[in-house]
Amino acid sequence: MSDTQGRTPLEAALSRRDFLRTTGAAAAATAALAETPAAFAEAAPANLSVKGMGPQPIKLTLDVNDASVTTAVEPRVTLLDALRNYLDVTGCKRVCDRGTCGACTVMVDGKPIYSCTMLAVEAEGKKIKTAESLIDGGKLDAVPAAFVKYDAQQCGFCTPGFVVAMRAAFDKNPRATPAEIEEALSGNICRCGTYQQMRDAIAELCNKQKKGG
């Protein structure tokens, strides 16, 4: 197992916060840890104005599904692990952790990417959207709604990645053809083989878009 998944010592301390809070000193220490710009721990070499961040956990503010969230992660933590293990945004799934399955797909600045293959710190200042964003005031977005209607999932583990990739494709080109949507999904794999049901969902979505729906 890759150690980017595990919580760092600091993070472990943070998640034990409730327990530690019983002693005032520990609570103060934890708070201090979270607030120091630990990011800029290492002094930059003299000839440079570039400061390093880490290797200790760095305080990170991310824009996730239109909310600004803050955590502290070591530089090696991927965006996927930061979302899942530090921010409890668990829509994106960890399957291969090697950029070869698509289960971790999220949008960064509107483009679908593999969150397992991007460092969390690289996503700073960018807009991150996960499957959780595909709902508007209790109304499911058309893409996941079509998945539900056509039963386009079995175990459902690949589904959050597929719906994000598909939403991104329709956002890019609302008049995309089914073939273009399929091409846009070629970075996602469904191990249960629900491709035919996905095709049905795609057919309906493309039809709707054509009619200006």
Next chain:
Amino acid sequence: MKNFTYYRPKTAEQAVALLDDKWGTTELLAGGTDLLDLQKEYIAQPDKVIALRDVGINQLRLDGVDKKPDDFILGAGMTLAEIAAHGGLKEAFPALTTAAGDIGGPQIRNMGTLGGNLCQRNRCWYFRDEHTPCLLKGGDKCFAIDGENRYHAIFTQGHKCVIVNPSTLAPVLIALRATAEVLGPKGKRKLKLADFFHAPSSASEREHVLKPNELVLTVTIPYPKLKNASYEVRHKQSYDWPLVQAAVAFQYADNKATDVRIVLGHVAPTPHVADAAAKALEGKEVTEATASAAGEAAAQGAMPLSQNAYKVKLVSVAVKRALLTAAGRKKYWEV
């Protein structure tokens, strides 16, 4: 993954200044589609990772109206998706845009960059396995030569390490006579893509000739209106690297191909310039017969390993199809 200190310089000069002069301790991070994999497998264990996201090398410039009106200058930070979708590039260099558009899947192309593509490490499974101490990881043996080698080199002469260069853009850029501009501690230098790659045989070498403290700024493609195409033979339409790739470029006037360049990918430790094939076509019309003959010539001299003789035939097929595509002939294989 071993932890590291992360740097985010604002200029290429700052990035270069952060790099060590030996491999292993520092690493540039572009899209991360190769580097993160290597780090997770402990093949790369840098102490410092230097992010290129803010150094401003992700533009495409069409150079000057005056001196060199026809150069396309691609920033090394351009993503594969940007390259594949660019209208001007599509028109001038279909070889490049198809090759870029066939890499990985959409997510990989949204992340992966031109610079990272040229500098990515090889895909030999022994190399990628932390526990196999082969030549490129400081050991004294190549495990592929008498091991599992079906995706390895077929032009193996003189090579102790029989990887194939993994870049799909490399053969195309060589065929198009592109040049890289590289920044090091002492300033910039220009390097033909034809001279960019290197067959490594030890842990202190990479698949290219850059020094550990150099970075690619741009790649310039001259535009002398060459017919060009890239054809890949692959297992699957997405995710996989090609088994064999042929990139071709030539002048075509009065039905005569001149200035022919044929470069093969995924058959040798560096992109393989097939001079015999180019010669076979020089001065001739591109027909199924001449393209076929060039394809046969391209495969000459191959010395496959125990499991990859199949690639020899694929070379002939890929060259033939690339030539016919570039010349705008009927794609008989697309029915």
